[in-house]
Amino acid sequence: xxxxxxxxxxxxxxxxxxxxxxxxxxxxxxxxxxxxxxxxxxxxxxxxxxxxxxxxxxxxxxxxxxxxxxxxxxxxxxxxxxxxxxxxxxxxxxxxxxxxxxxxxxxxxxxxxxxxxxxxxxxxxxxxxxxxxxxxxxxxxxxxxxxxxxxxxxxxxxxxxxxxxxxxxxxxxxxxxxxxxxxxxxxxxxxxxxxxxxxxxxxxxxxxxxxxxxxxxxxxxxxxxxxxxxx
Amino acid sequence: xxxxxxxxxxxxxxxxxxxxxxxxxxxxxxxxxxxxxxxxxxxxxxxxxxxxxxxxxxxxxxxxxxxxxxxxxxxxxxxxxxxxxxxxxxxxxxxxxxxxxxxxxxxxxxxxxxxxxxxxxxxxxxxxxxxxxxxxxxxxxxxxxxxxxxxxxxxxxxxxxxxxxxxxxxxxxxxxxxxxxxxxxxxxxxxxxxxxxxxxxxxxxxxxxxxxxxxxxxxxxxxxxxxxxxxxxxxxxxxxxxxxxxxxxxxxxxxxxxxxxxxxxxxxxxxxxxxxxxxxxxxxxxxxxxxxxxxxxxxxxxxxxxxxxxxxxxxxxxxxxxxxxxxxxxxxxxxxxxxxxxxxxxxxxxxxxxxxxxxxxxxxxxxxxxxxxxxxxxxxxxxxxxxxxxxxxxxxxxxxxxxxxxxxxxxxxxxxxxxxxxxxxxxxxxxxxxxxxxxxxxxxxxxxxxxxxxxxxxxxxxxxxxxxxxxxxxxxxxxxxxxxxxxxxxxxxxxxxxxxxxxxxxxxxxxxxxxxxxxxxxxxxxxxxx
Numbered sequence: 035x036x037x038x039x040x041x042x043x044x045x046x047x048x049x050x051x052x053x054x055x056x057x058x059x060x061x062x063x064x065x066x067x068x069x070x071x072x073x074x075x076x077x078x079x080x081x082x083x084x085x086x087x088x089x090x091x092x093x094x095x096x097x098x099x100x101x102x103x104x105x106x107x108x109x110x111x112x113x114x115x116x117x118x119x120x121x122x123x124x125x126x127x128x129x130x131x132x133x134x135x136x137x138x139x140x141x142x143x144x145x146x147x148x149x150x151x152x153x154x155x156x157x158x159x160x161x162x163x164x165x166x167x168x169x170x171x172x173x174x175x176x177x178x179x180x181x182x183x184x185x186x187x188x189x190x191x192x193x194x195x196x197x198x199x200x201x202x203x204x205x206x207x208x209x210x211x212x213x214x215x216x217x218x219x220x221x222x223x224x225x226x227x228x229x230x231x232x233x234x235x236x237x238x239x240x241x242x243x244x245x246x247x248x249x250x251x252x253x254x255x256x257x258x259x260x261x262x263x264x265x
Numbered sequence: 266x267x268x269x270x271x272x273x274x275x276x277x278x279x280x281x282x283x284x285x286x287x288x289x290x291x292x293x294x295x296x297x298x299x300x301x302x303x304x305x306x307x308x309x310x311x312x313x314x315x316x317x318x319x320x321x322x323x324x325x326x327x328x329x330x331x332x333x334x335x336x337x338x339x340x341x342x343x344x345x346x347x348x349x350x351x352x353x354x355x356x357x358x359x360x361x362x363x364x365x366x367x368x369x370x371x372x373x374x375x376x377x378x379x380x381x382x383x384x385x386x387x388x389x390x391x392x393x394x395x396x397x398x399x400x401x402x403x404x405x406x407x408x409x410x411x412x413x414x415x416x417x418x419x420x421x422x423x424x425x426x427x428x429x430x431x432x433x434x435x436x437x438x439x440x441x442x443x444x445x446x447x448x449x450x451x452x453x454x455x456x457x458x459x460x461x462x463x464x465x466x467x468x469x470x471x472x473x474x475x476x477x478x479x480x481x482x483x484x485x486x487x488x489x490x491x492x493x494x495x496x497x498x499x500x501x502x503x504x505x506x507x508x509x510x511x512x513x514x515x516x517x518x519x520x521x522x523x524x525x526x527x528x529x530x531x532x533x534x535x536x537x538x539x540x541x542x543x544x545x546x547x548x549x550x551x552x553x554x555x556x557x558x559x560x561x562x563x564x565x566x567x568x569x570x571x572x573x574x575x576x577x578x579x580x581x582x583x584x585x586x587x588x589x590x591x592x593x594x595x596x597x598x599x600x601x602x603x604x605x606x607x608x609x610x611x612x613x614x615x616x617x618x619x620x621x622x623x624x625x626x627x628x629x630x631x632x633x634x635x636x637x638x639x640x641x642x643x644x645x646x647x648x649x650x651x652x653x654x655x656x657x658x659x660x661x662x663x664x665x666x667x668x669x670x671x672x673x674x675x676x677x678x679x680x681x682x683x684x685x686x687x688x689x690x691x692x693x694x695x696x697x698x699x700x701x702x703x704x705x706x707x708x709x710x711x712x713x714x715x716x717x718x719x720x721x722x723x724x725x726x727x728x729x730x731x732x733x734x735x736x737x738x739x740x741x742x743x744x745x746x747x748x749x750x751x752x753x754x755x756x757x758x759x760x761x762x763x764x765x766x767x768x769x770x771x772x773x774x775x776x777x778x779x780x781x782x783x784x785x786x787x788x789x790x791x792x793x794x795x
Contacts, residue, residue, distance in 0.1 A: 071795030074700040101652045103698035118636040134624035190746040
């Protein structure tokens with residue numbers, strides 16, 4: 035396993051991160067916004083890069099995760115143990131995980147103190163592990179902050195279609211190179227099922243989706259029909 | 266229950282092997298602590314575990330020798346040879362203790378007591394009077410305990426269980442664990458055996474599980490065919506025959522390492538190892554070493570070294586030495602078992618995998634075995650049905666998991682972001698899959714524009730267009746888009762498990778997407794695409 039300073043991120047996410055990957059020993063906070071959530075998917079996407087490249091990732095105190103979704107994003111489930119830890123055991127469990135895992139996704143329990151958070155951060159830095167705190171409850175500032183500000187699903191209509199793709203607007207902030215907050219758009223997932231950067235040109239308004247969706251997804255066959263009709 | 270076994274135990278063997286009599290006050294020390302002592306020293310209060318100074322202060326004139334397992338093994342060789350002369354198929358458990366199936370000698374000598382008498386006499390010709398004790402019980406561990414007390418336990422599993430139940434926990438030979446047991450008021454093996462196995466494993470880990478197994482009289486590996494299915498034996502010839510100890514030891518070390526790799530590749534543990542040597546004169550020397558928990562690569566190599574030294578330095582079975590040296594050395598794993606307990610460390614697992622395994626086992630100790638789990642994808646229609654979660658260390662469902670390789674670091678990159686899909690399940694919810702899947706789907710209310718609950722009729726038509734979604738803990742949300750209902754008649758072949766559900770994807774105007782299921786009278790929130 036590569037012992038480099040950076041763990042790889044999935045291609046779509048690499049552009050968002052100041053280092054182009056997950057820096058070992060750093061902390062990352064991932065959260066979902068008010069509009070449509072997206073925090074859980076974003077957290078899974080963060081872990082997908084290292085996991086697909088052979089790293090062990092642990093999920094500690096996670097909500098009931100959709101593991102099919104995790105697998106679709108590229109997480110290797112056989113190296114993705116799910117650990118149920120609540121209350122006072124949470125800090126000790128995270129500490130034990132930091133000793134061994136490359137990436138630790140931790141959903142903080144209520145009442146994690148600043149001292150405990152600093153101790154875990156220091157341990158992660160020493161061991162070269164990436165601590166990804168998901169959701170609220172982490173009392174300490176992290177090196178990097180990813181927030182799913184808005185997410186918008188396309189493909190579902192009033193009575194037909196299905197959820198096909200989602201554009202998600204991510205606010206990236208943090209320390210050092212990330213101290214200037216940026217906002218970027220991400221397909222999570224794209225209509226082809228990949229995680230990739232989305233065009234920056236704002237969001238498609240619901241009206242536009244209604245009008246343009248069939249063309250976008252039904253694609254060529256519709257155009258052909260139009261062409262035949264026109265001819 | 267194990268095979269009826271006869272065990273031969275030589276008391277205070279390290280003392281005898283060092284060349285001291287039982288009436289001399291002698292202690293054998295390893296790392297500054299007493300590991301064995303003679304009868305005379307014990308009478309003065311010397312006991313295993315004492316520091317050197319403590320032992321010397323209790324017993325003036327105490328002679329001290331350093332511990333040397335190789336010396337013990339060498340000295341034990343003539344004893345084993347004398348047992349073998351009386352009854353074949355002896356297995357050495359540890360220097361000072363050997364065992365053999367009791368049935369053969371009992372028949373040959375007429376009865377079990379007669380066999381015990383014959384074998385005791387045969388061994389005492391080598392060790393001197395009182396040099397050994399012989400016992401019989403079911404299973405080799407129980408038999409070794411019987412030998413220490415020189416008793417023949419009645420045949421059958423019941424008497425052996427009752428015999429073990431009355432022994433103090435100290436016989437487990439695990440001071441830390443024994444100490445814990447005592448503090449909890451578990452003084453006899455019977456107390457330990459009476460506890461549920463799962464609780465003992467959860468509280469004390471693998472060593473506790475082993476203790477529970479032994480205490481219940483279930484030490485034996487299930488007896489597999491004596492000849493393993495694949496030829497795992499490794500051998501090396503010497504031409505010209507090797508008579509120098511260092512030459513043979515060098516070869517022995519290589520062979521042991523080779524065998525360890527073979528076993529690792531096949532995920533096998535070795536319980537009985539036969540070490541076979543052919544002398545230049547064409548004579549075959551064979552010794553079998555047994556270890557209930559499986560011989561680790563290091564233990565394997567150690568036993569090979571001890572045995573080779575015993576042959577070359579002590580001079581074979583009849584004291585004639587090994588004239589002309591050895592022509593061939595073979596290691597045969599005669600009894601193997603699939604390794605279940607140690608699932609990591611094979612296929613050349615990386616150091617990271619070992620580290621992770623250690624951390625996960627530690628967490629299981631803190632949180633309970635069930636709290637640490639891994640998931641595998643299996644066939645199914647809904648996001649929850651497609652995942653099988655198994656506690657870490659448990660065997661995943663067979664035939665369904667595609668890749669459980671915990672240690673295939675080298676192939677990690679092969680499995681791309683999109684794993685190959687398993688056989689299609691008609692009616693499956695298509696990807697992308699929801700990131701949150703509720704284990705216990707909460708009930709929700711789905712209302713149409715008029716405020717009436719939306720229902721689905723038998724033909725799968727909704728009673729109205731969904732307009733409002735109301736769930737506990739959430740503000741009522743306006744439904745912006747929806748699709749479905751998609752029917753799924755699950756497990757129609759099994760009346761008890763049959764489950765007719767329709768599913769619907771619902772997107773609120775706030776941008777939240779959910780997967781809802783209607784089971785005939787109410788809607789359940791199965792998953793959220795968050």
